[in-house]
Amino acid sequence: MTPQHSVVLRRGDSGAAVAAVRERLVLSGDLPAADLGPARDDHAVFDHEVEEAVKSFQQRRGLIVDGIVGRSTYAVLDGSRWGLGDRVLRYVPEYFIEGDDVVALQGRLAELGFTPGKVDGIHGPNTDSALRAFQAAVGLTPDGTAGPETMRAFAGLRRSVSGGSANALREREHLRRSGYSLSGRTIVLDPGHGGTDAGADGHHGLVESSLALDLARRVEGRLSAHGVSVVFTRTEATDGGTDEERAAFANSCDADLVLSLHTDHSDSGLAHGAATYFYGHPDHARRGDWSVIGESFADLLLREVVARTGLTDCRSHARTWPLLRRTRMPAVRLDFGYLSHDGDAAALADAHTLDRVAEAVVVALQRVYLGEADTSRTGVLRLDDLRRHLETMRAQQVAGGHGAPGSGAAGRDRTQRADRTVG
Ligand SMILES: [Zn+2]
Structure with missing residues (x-):
């Protein structure tokens, strides 16, 4: 499916675009395979079953649950069929590539210490810089194109941290470094x-x-x-x-x-x-x-x-x-x-x-x-009270004189504790 920004599909619609939506819903497991619909695309109908399948997909993905395939649902639905390595990923300024493979790429980059920004499945400029930095670090041409070579490089590297904890640590660390004040x-x-x-x-x-x-x-x-x-x-x-x-x-x-x-x-x-x-x-x-x-x-x-x-x-x-x-x-x-x-x-x-x-x-x-x-x-x-609390805390911090944030084992330990309090 090509990006169709203006398409809105709802119950009662029919045609090739509906056939594509039905196919994605079968792939995502929200519509039984038997419901793939008529062989001829232009006869595909957006019926009650499709509407329920769209709602179930929206529910799982945290989208607005209205059973209508608008811009957001379409993008997420279309992106859900891609696994990392299924296609070449790169930054396209005019149209950011979206999909579950981008989520996986961003997750890998984050785990390996390259910050792609929010892990949101959208291949934007931050993902691009993180990808290029990763490529440079492992000795590949930093061209920002995640093709087979980059995938092999990922496969060859052991996961340093699993899940989202690396990202969580970094977000916390960034916040801690930015200081305790609202001012500015x-x-x-x-x-x-x-x-x-x-x-x-x-x-x-x-x-x-x-x-x-x-x-x-x-x-x-x-x-x-x-x-x-x-x-x-x-x-x-x-x-x-x-x-x-x-x-x-x-x-x-x-x-x-x-x-x-x-x-x-x-x-x-x-x-x-x-x-x-x-x-x-x-x-x-x-x-x-x-x-x-x-x-x-x-x-x-x-x-x-x-x-x-x-x-x-x-x-x-x-x-x-x-x-x-x-x-x-x-x-x-x-x-x-x-x-x-x-x-x-x-x-x-x-x-x-x-x-x-x-x-x-x-x-x-x-x-x-x-x-x-x-x-x-x-x-x-x-x-x-809060302002007084802040001042006391800052005074203690100065008196304690702990080292630069994140430096050495003590710094890391502090950050991990910070992370645990979030849960
Ligand atoms: Zn409102």
Whole structure:
């Protein structure tokens, strides 16, 4: 299948593109082989069984489960048939190659100490530089083309670390080196929806897009006071675009972290509570591609929000939604309550609740950057306490005078301990 960016297939459609989708679903194990459909491609139908198979694929891959094959599902579905070595991988600036083989390549590079950035299955510039660095290190021409020679080089090397732990260690180490302070960082705030898309509406006259923007402003005020540069993906007047566009925007800002703000909605009106989402496959134990910092921030943020607002804890989840996947930095989405629930909406109609959510965001961010040194209890820290805690910690660090980060056995030991606290 060639990339077809504009194709959207749903129940009722038929033709050659549907035949290709059915074939991929059989290969991925989501559709029984007997369901391959009629021999003639143009007679293939997107029926109920195909829709259910698409949903099951989307569920496993952490995509939005809607049974529709749009741009994201198509790319992941099309990429799922490739194993490492099945085709030549290289960086194509006009169209990044995507697939499970890219995930495997990135995983191998990460394990061997070459940092491909996020292990996201997209062959972008970071994967390209890591691949070239690997080739140079093993004496191959650093041409950035992962062909048979490069595959042989991989096969000849023993795994130094298995799974995603090398990546996790490096992400933690990078964070530790970057220091404990929020000051000087760039955070992208992404108020969900915007423009003609107002998002969900609910009780008490609340509208998701306005509420998300209101919360983003409250977060911005507090972060600016800490010396953080805050960039918005949209304002009142502008539409933030698709999630892919928002992710590209965050990448262009070279942000340290992205926080997307949404509220949830349920038809029954019964569901309530807050949830957070970070980049990862729902079954991420299977392979090591998930954002450790994203997971850590998503977890801390939800705990802080729940402790400060009394919203129900709907847990933190790994997802591969475009905004989480296509951002090069840790990205987290917060759904702060259901506007369709009377109790949640009543709480959110009160500005004090939004202030408490905003404070939760700042404290959780601060705690991510504190890492292992943070032993404070959730929901009880005020910002002033946190600043004092930081100063004490910095003083201890200077007095302790430990060596350069990562130097020698002591440095490695520290990092490993840091990694274990993430789980
Ligand atoms: Zn939303």
